[in-house]
Amino acid sequence: KAYDFIFNIENLNDLIEYLSKKIKFKKSVAGQRALMTPKLRDEIKARDNNTCQICGLSTKDEPNLLLEIDHIIPLSKGGMTTEDNLQTLCWKCNRSKGSKIYKHI
Numbered sequence: 001k002a003y004d005f006i007f008n009i010e011n012l013n014d015l016i017e018y019l020s021k022k023i024k025f026k027k028s029v030a031g032q033r034a035l036m037t038p039k040l041r042d043e044i045k046a047r048d049n050n051t052c053q054i055c056g057l058s059t060k061d062e063p064n065l066l067l068e069i070d071h072i073i074p075l076s077k078g079g080m081t082t083e084d085n086l087q088t089l090c091w092k093c094n095r096s097k098g099s100k101i102y103k104h105i
Helices: 009-027 029-034 038-047 091-097
Strands: 067-071 086-090
Touching (some): 009 029, 038 086, 067 091, 086 091
């Protein structure tokens, strides 16, 4: 379907407001959490070989190990939901990390 868009100041202001809300949401904690899809979680776990990036425990060692995806720079400190800011941690390491910035090297 094609739509006609009339360029006038009212429509332009409406468009600016709409885009502004989208950008604010994307940069918000809620917006960043919404980006954490099951597919992304699976991709990060696969990239990290289903292994905790702090203690090294993996699902090979412990088949029922609960692995979580962690923001290296926490959302509360301005971190984003991007592959380079995500790591796989076991539940124990993730709970002890809290809102600290920690990446195993």
